[in-house]
Amino acid sequence: MTTAAGPAGAPGRAGPPASGSARAVVVDRPGEHRIVSGPQPLPEPGEVRIAVHAAGICAGDRELYDGTRHPDYVRYPVTPGHEWAGTVDAVGEGVDPALVGRKTVAEGFRACLACERCREGATNLCAGGYDETGFTQPGAFADRLVLPARLLHPLPDGADLRAAALLEPAAVAAAAVLAGAPRPGDRVAVVGAGTLGLLAVQLLAASSPAALLTVEPRSARAEEALRLGADRACAPEEAGKEAGGYDVVLETAGADVSAQDACMLARRGGRVILTGMFDPGALGVDPLHLVVNQLTVGSVFGASSAAWSFAVRAFTGGLLDPAPLITHELPLTSFGEAMAVVGAEGPDTGKVLLRP
Incomplete structure (x- = not known):
């Protein structure tokens, strides 16, 4: 050897x-x-x-x-x-x-x-x-x-x-989409436009959302999200204007404040899915905000066989590139x-x- x-x-x-x-x-x-x-x-x-x-x-x-x-x-x-x-x-x-x-x-x-x-x-x-x-x-x-x-x-x-x-990160994004269960006509937001976020944008665009927002500080990544199916993009500091406006929010950034930001974007009764891998010290989610707004918060670790099948079908069917x-x-x-x-x-x- x-x-x-x-x-x-x-x-x-x-x-x-x-x-x-x-x-x-x-x-x-x-x-x-x-x-x-x-x-x-x-x-x-x-x-x-x-x-x-x-x-x-x-x-x-x-x-x-x-x-x-x-x-x-x-x-x-x-x-x-x-x-x-x-x-x-x-x-x-x-x-x-x-x-x-x-x-x-x-x-x-x-x-x-x-x-x-x-x-x-x-x-x-x-x-x-x-x-x-x-x-x-x-x-x-x-x-x-x-x-x-x-x-x-x-x-x-x-x-x-x-x-x-x-397709491995696409399967993780697919797991998040399946957990969020967007319906046609839902208002959807994605926090983060890294690999997971951009793949999630493509999968969510295929679900016929009424709105698809990407929250991302890097202008080049925000522009890429728009090319891949998002209809709007904004920086995190501007996301406060969108508070309470989204049925489903997928967090993909794993940044210090992104879980908190994702929960603030969700409407009352909305659904939030966390997929980012957070460092120690990241801000937690306010439990009072969760209870008062009756948010459903889920998380994703890796991808199940079902999520893999979903991602592969989307890829071979031309919905995911x-x-x-x-x-x-x-x-x-x-x-x-x-x-x-x-x-x-x-x-x-x-x-x-x-x-x-």
Whole structure:
């Protein structure tokens, strides 16, 4: 096995994989990574092997690399990468060989399928313990990825795998939309126009809302929300003028005040869904405001199988196009550089992809 290492901000130096070999990024501990090369992994019974086409980097990957992710939700050393799309190139015993050559994405949570939460369909809340591709299991920052075949969501032959790499965050956005249950004619607001927010805007636009507002401080992101289906956008400091005006509010920013802002936007009897990952010290929601206005507040952690199916159907049906969110594409060996781009949070940085 060969390795090539580099600090964040500097690409690794491993070359293209030799025949029969595969490369992978390995984060040994926070701040330290290697590009390793070795034999291609073989699928066990019930598993498939994926030739990765593209894999997205998100804030969770940056947390993994920086060492700020809660230790219960990461296991070092690990190959990151939970947002990806690719093609099945091998199957294990007991798996339909017709899957070979099929374009696909897959769920990340390795749910037990036996606990009470799994049996009611909430596979993202599995009581068997947290286990997820790219955090506790090898992920897609690699040439090849092996995972259980039961997690696959196959795509049509003509699917754009570059765009499909964003179907994991799209599934989270779909979970939020399903939880918010917008009806045609509802007034809907989205707080935050990052990846989740922009994907949610597209899904919500398909529900025929009477109004679709995006609250976002970055002008470029606000303009992108308008292009993707929002009919209005405003900065957070202007959102107070909209207080009490929305039937459904989706919070996707995870900022210090965004949960509070989302609740203030909701009408009396309205519905608020929180999806952002908040840092310690974020402002809470005023319980008196919740009670007096009889708000229904829900939250989303990851995506269930049902949310994945919803996102994939929206994508294959042409209602969801994640491609405009992609701003950077780098080779696998430039993992360090890609992480630095994500960490810099530049105004023109959207989704960053690694391309094996």
